[in-house]
Amino acid sequence: MKTISHTMALCLFLCISCSPDAPSGTVSFYHYAPGALAEGMENLGKLFHDSQSRLRISMVPVDHESFKSSILNSITLGTPPELFSHWAGARTQALVPYLEPLDELWASEGWDDFFPPRLVESSVRYNGHKYLLPMTLQYIGFFYNKQVFTREGLSPPKDWEDLLRACEILRTRKIIPLALGAKDRWPAQFWFDYLLLRTAGPGFRDDLIAGTQPLDSPEVRQVFLLWKTLLDREYFNPEPEMESWDTFAASAVAEGRAAMTLNGTWTLGLFQALYPAEAANIGFFPFPAVEDRPQAALGYVEGVLVPRGSLNPAGAREALKFLAGKEAQLHMSRTFGSIPPRSLDLADDAPEIQKEIRREVDAAQVWATNLDLSVPAPAAEAALNLFREFLRFPDRYPQLLAGASQEFSQAYLP
Amino acid sequence: MISKFLLPLVGMLFLLCGLQALVLTQNTPIFRGFQDIMVIQERFASSPEEEASSELVVSLGKFQTAVQKAAEASVLTRLPGFPPLWETYQARLEEYLGNFLHYQSLLEQSRSLTDQMSDISNAILNRLPLTGVGSGLGLQIRRTSLEAVRLLSKGTVDPESRSEALRLAKEGQDSVKKASAVPGLSPEEELQLFRLRTQADAMVETAEKSLLLLASLDRARGMMILSARAVLEVQAEAAENWRLQLLVFQTIGILGLAVVAVLGMTGHKVGRKKGP
Numbered sequence: 001m002k003t004i005s006h007t008m009a010l011c012l013f014l015c016i017s018c019s020p021d022a023p024s025g026t027v028s029f030y031h032y033a034p035g036a037l038a039e040g041m042e043n044l045g046k047l048f049h050d051s052q053s054r055l056r057i058s059m060v061p062v063d064h065e066s067f068k069s070s071i072l073n074s075i076t077l078g079t080p081p082e083l084f085s086h087w088a089g090a091r092t093q094a095l096v097p098y099l100e101p102l103d104e105l106w107a108s109e110g111w112d113d114f115f116p117p118r119l120v121e122s123s124v125r126y127n128g129h130k131y132l133l134p135m136t137l138q139y140i141g142f143f144y145n146k147q148v149f150t151r152e153g154l155s156p157p158k159d160w161e162d163l164l165r166a167c168e169i170l171r172t173r174k175i176i177p178l179a180l181g182a183k184d185r186w187p188a189q190f191w192f193d194y195l196l197l198r199t200a201g202p203g204f205r206d207d208l209i210a211g212t213q214p215l216d217s218p219e220v221r222q223v224f225l226l227w228k229t230l231l232d233r234e235y236f237n238p239e240p241e242m243e244s245w246d247t248f249a250a251s252a253v254a255e256g257r258a259a260m261t262l263n264g265t266w267t268l269g270l271f272q273a274l275y276p277a278e279a280a281n282i283g284f285f286p287f288p289a290v291e292d293r294p295q296a297a298l299g300y301v302e303g304v305l306v307p308r309g310s311l312n313p314a315g316a317r318e319a320l321k322f323l324a325g326k327e328a329q330l331h332m333s334r335t336f337g338s339i340p341p342r343s344l345d346l347a348d349d350a351p352e353i354q355k356e357i358r359r360e361v362d363a364a365q366v367w368a369t370n371l372d373l374s375v376p377a378p379a380a381e382a383a384l385n386l387f388r389e390f391l392r393f394p395d396r397y398p399q400l401l402a403g404a405s406q407e408f409s410q411a412y413l414p
Numbered sequence: 415m416i417s418k419f420l421l422p423l424v425g426m427l428f429l430l431c432g433l434q435a436l437v438l439t440q441n442t443p444i445f446r447g448f449q450d451i452m453v454i455q456e457r458f459a460s461s462p463e464e465e466a467s468s469e470l471v472v473s474l475g476k477f478q479t480a481v482q483k484a485a486e487a488s489v490l491t492r493l494p495g496f497p498p499l500w501e502t503y504q505a506r507l508e509e510y511l512g513n514f515l516h517y518q519s520l521l522e523q524s525r526s527l528t529d530q531m532s533d534i535s536n537a538i539l540n541r542l543p544l545t546g547v548g549s550g551l552g553l554q555i556r557r558t559s560l561e562a563v564r565l566l567s568k569g570t571v572d573p574e575s576r577s578e579a580l581r582l583a584k585e586g587q588d589s590v591k592k593a594s595a596v597p598g599l600s601p602e603e604e605l606q607l608f609r610l611r612t613q614a615d616a617m618v619e620t621a622e623k624s625l626l627l628l629a630s631l632d633r634a635r636g637m638m639i640l641s642a643r644a645v646l647e648v649q650a651e652a653a654e655n656w657r658l659q660l661l662v663f664q665t666i667g668i669l670g671l672a673v674v675a676v677l678g679m680t681g682h683k684v685g686r687k688k689g690p
Contacts, residue, residue, distance in 0.1 A: 030522070058512075060519035063623060066530035073529055074522070241612075385609075392608055396601065 023314035024054040028081035029304075030074070031059060032067040033336075034246065036273035037266065040335030047331055048322050055315050065184060072098075080307035082316035088123035088132055088301040089373040090380075100306040101129040105317055111324055114342045122367070123301035123341075132303040133320055134341035136332050139299040139357050140190045140370065143267050144260035145253050146283045148175060152259075156285030160198075160226075163288050167235040170259045178230065179258035180240035180391075181249035188240070188387035189371050190262050193298050195223040198290035202366040209374045211412030215383070215405035216398075224390065224397040226290070231394045241391040246270055254278045262287070264299065265357060268337025284353050286360050297364030300373050301341060375411065382407035421677070428670020435663035506648050510641040517634040520627060527624040528563065531579075531617060535559040538613050551593050555586040555610060559617055576628055580621040587614040 033041050038061045045057045060081065062070060068091075074080055075098045086092055092099075106112070106124075115124065115134060124130050142156070149155065152173060157163040167177035182188035196205050200219035207213040208220070230236060237243065237258065250267050252258035254275040261267070271279040286297070304323055306316050322328055329340035330347045339358055340346065346354055361367075372380040386404035390397050538556045562579035590611045599607070 028519075058519065060522055062523055062526050063530065066526035066533075066620070069533050070522075070526035070529040073525075242615075388612065389605065389608065393601075393605065396605070 023312065023318040025312050025315055026056045026058055027083060027312055027315040027319045028058045028060055028310075029083040029085075029319070030062050030067070030071065030081045031085040032062055032064040033085075034064050036246075037269050037336065039273070040269065040332070043335070044323075044328060044331055047327060048319065051322055051327075055318055057319055071095075075307045075309075080310050082310040082312050083304050083306060083319060085135070085302060086132070086305045087373050088134070088303055089369050090375060090377070091373055092132055092303075092305065093126050094377065095305065096126050096131060098307055099131045100308050100313065100316075101131055102133065102306065102320070103130050105320060106130045109321060109324065114324070116341075116344060118367075119301065119341055122369075123303065132301075132305055133324055134301050134303040135323065135329065136302045136336050136338035137299065137341050137344070137361070138264045138266060138302065138336070138338050139297060139361055140194070140262065140264050141287065141357065141360070142260050142262055142285050143250075143253060143271075144283050144285065145256050145258070146281050148256050148259045149283070154259075156283065157288045159288045160290045164229075164233075166259075167230070167233070171233070171235060175256075176237045176252060176258035177235040177260065178237075179249035179252045179261040180236050181243035181245035181247075182241050182388055182391055183244045185384040185388050186370075186372055187245040187249070187263060188391060189384060190264075190298065191227055192223060192383075192387055193368065193370050194262070194287040195226055195290065196220065197296040197298065197366075197368060198287060198293055199223060199226070201293040202296050202368060205368065209371070211375075211379075211409070215386075215408040216401045221398070221401065224401065227390070228394045228397060231391070236391075239392075241388045251275075254282070265337040265339070265354075268351075268353065269335050272337070280351075282353065284356055294365040295363065296366040296368050297361055298368050298370055299361075300369045302338075303341075375408075377411075379408045379411035382411065425670065425674055428667060428673065431663045432667030432670060435660060435667050502648050506641070506645045510638070510645045513634065513638040513641045517631070517638045520631045520634050524624060524627050524631060527620050527627070530620050531559065531563045531583075531624075534613050534617050534620065535563050538610065551589055551607075551610060554589060555614055555617075558582040558586045559613075562617065562621060573625075573628055576621070576625045580618070580625050583614070583617040583621040587611075587618045590614045 029041075029045070031038075031041050038059075041059045041061065045059045048055075048057045071084055071086070072095070074084075075095070080098075086095070111133075112120070119134060119137070120130070123134055124132050126132075144156065148170075152169055152175070154166045154169065157166050170177040180187065180191075193205075196208070196219070199222055204213065204219050208215070208217075213219075237248070237252070243249065245261075245263060245267075249258070249261045249263070250270050251274070253261050254271055255278075268279070268282070271282050286295075289295075304320065306313070306320070310316060324342065326340075326342060326345075329342040332338065333340040333346060333350070333354070337354060339354070339361060344358065344361070346358055371383055375383070382404045386400055389400050393400065535556065538559060559582070562582040565575040565579040565582075590607060594604075594607045594611060
């Protein structure tokens with residue numbers, strides 16, 4: 001009997017060792033990192049492959065603008081990827097019915113010990129459940145060419161008057177003071193957001209986002225008036241509404257044709273990828289104070305979502321464990337110039353500019369997410385179209401504002 | 415003494431052989447799985463333009479599931495003692511999976527661009543100028559953009575459809591440019607034409623991206639088909655090897671069972687000590 005039982009135990013062991021218990025196969029990961037930054041995502045995949053051998057991750061780059069609508073189609077057509085990048089906030093909220101909650105994984109991995117509670121509440125949790133694994137914290141600020149500033153005897157502006165003075169000096173020297181590429185519309189909104197935060201204040205902006213203040217309110221008109229001043233004085237490049245943020249605006253700053261551009265920390269990643277020699281020459285300063293308002297920092301969190309009904313959910317969970325780890329989060333920070341959401345800890349060898357940005361994020365009294373990720377999609381469309389049309393026809397802002405305000409308000413109707 | 419140690423050992427060996435035969439039998443679908451893949455692949459690789467976009471995506475989903483299953487099942491072939499043939503088969507399969515995923519990712523990008531064109535077309539409809547020079551133009555661009563979207567949806571990998579979609583998008587763009595250059599436009603007309611221009615520009619840009627993607631898509635499809643053939647070549651040899659192993663292990667297993675049964679019937683006591 002003993003021999004038979006030994007034999008059976010051996011058979012059982014063999015059966016167990018034959019059946020694969022750890023997740024294997026392939027995990028598809030759709031992301032929208034543009035051109036030069038897509039390589040960073042490929043490298044993230046390589047890091048994952050170096051960390052284990054059973055599971056492969058296939059990074060699928062999708063055009064940034066078309067991703068916004070196509071991801072919903074991929075999910076609803078029943079062929080979702082295992083993982084996809086997404087913006088935290090209203091856009092993730094809209095996808096919640098199609099997502100797998102991460103509560104169990106979050107608890108078993110103890111991620112509450114690493115991700116700051118404020119960030120979890122604002123970006124991870126929707127309808128009482130955790131859905132998004134944060135990968136990057138992007139901050140919006142001014143990126144400027146240090147050599148140009150030094151040559152013209154300028155220092156980073158602290159307030160609105162400083163900014164106007166610097167712009168005037170640069171304009172007279174035939175340097176574009178403010179590079180803006182708003183062809184894709186969203187880069188223009190940062191001007192609107194910051195001007196609103198620095199004049200009407202974060203409280204009013206919260207009301208606007210909640211739909212309790214109209215878009216054509218006096219506070220918003222004041223923003224457009226200030227913005228128009230910069231356009232009237234020709235501080236922006238010609239036709240900003242037809243230019244791109246990367247191949248025009250960021251390039252112009254890197255090459256010294258323009259002095260500064262208002263954009264996100266991913267611009268740092270772009271400088272490092274396309275202009276490695278000039279990257280050290282890029283400085284940063286926060287949007288200057290306009291009126292006496294609480295110091296607000298603008299930005300957003302990007303993360304990874306797990307759709308329901310993918311082919312390899314176990315593989316997706318395994319990959320998430322890696323993506324939440326220090327190595328993956330620091331890789332994203334190096335590639336995209338962002339702050340790692342995990343403990344907000346930068347790598348020891350992070351560039352000084354990233355450390356400055358981190359200090360700015362720490363010092364901010366208020367954290368605000370940019371408009372298009374904070375409001376319902378139709379309201380975001382109305383606002384983004386408004387900004388682009390305003391750049392084309394700045395004198396007509398009262399009429400444009402009135403028209404867009406109607407569309408904006410309708411998005412909040414039940 | 416011989417029967418005390420040797421018989422249990424031989425019995426265990428027989429049982430292990432039987433178990434191995436069972437493992438092999440359970441994983442025989444790996445071959446059928448790949449045949450399924452080939453059937454679907456043949457269909458969309460030979461006449462993709464006849465596929466509706468959604469049907470193609472569903473086929474791709476099934477296709478990927480089959481590849482996934484085959485890849486997962488083939489993990490068992492890494493058991494120690496298998497000949498290198500199985501490693502080659504696994505390597506070819508992984509190569510094929512990589513090529514397939516690359517092709518699928520390009521198709522996904524292609525589909526995303528079509529979605530974007532569709533969004534632009536809807537935006538034109540939503541913001542269609544109601545008066546003046548822009549109204550007729552708006553309708554014209556709406557028609558051409560809808561036709562471009564239809565062509566793109568139909569011809570996911572068809573160069574002619576893509577070229578025609580781009581031509582239509584450019585036609586719309588030229589019309590807006592010409593209309594914008596007409597002197598004496600009212601401020602309202604200027605605004606309407608600007609709105610149309612931004613949409614027409616986006617349409618052309620997206621159609622261009624879509625056409626550029628086509629070359630990569632074509633290359634990826636070629637690579638996928640080549641690697642599928644490589645899998646099939648190794649598979650033929652592997653299947654023969656698999657059948658041989660199955661036969662050997664099954665035979666030994668059955669023989670073992672027969673021996674145990676005969677020993678049992680003839681009253682042999684396996685592993686029991688003799689009495690005092």
